[in-house]
Amino acid sequence: MIEKLGIEAEDLHGASKVVLQRQFFEVIVRAAYIKYANNSELPTLADKLDFMIKTKLVPNAGKSKAKTAEDEVSHLFHS
Numbered sequence: 001m002i003e004k005l006g007i008e009a010e011d012l013h014g015a016s017k018v019v020l021q022r023q024f025f026e027v028i029v030r031a032a033y034i035k036y037a038n039n040s041e042l043p044t045l046a047d048k049l050d051f052m053i054k055t056k057l058v059p060n061a062g063k064s065k066a067k068t069a070e071d072e073v074s075h076l077f078h079s
Contacts, residue, residue, distance in 0.1 A: 028052070031076055052076075 032052040033045055042048045056076060 028057070035077060 029045070029049055032048040035052065036042045036048040039048070042051055
């Protein structure tokens with residue numbers, strides 16, 4: 001149908017794509033949920049999110065070295 005209308009599909013993963021604040025927050029919450037799904041010390045989603053923010057996001061907030069998106073995702077899930 002998109003081809004018939006002459007509309008190109010939006011590239012959601014394009015480097016120039018703007019990420020909305022709500023989308024960013026949703027990704028962080030989903031990452032915390034998945035990363036700590038089997039951690040019995042973090043029983044609630046709030047606990048998982050709080051732990052991720054304190055241990056992963058805040059310590060890296062002041063760093064100025066740019067990384068690729070793949071490096072950042074890899075770091076979140078492999079450390």
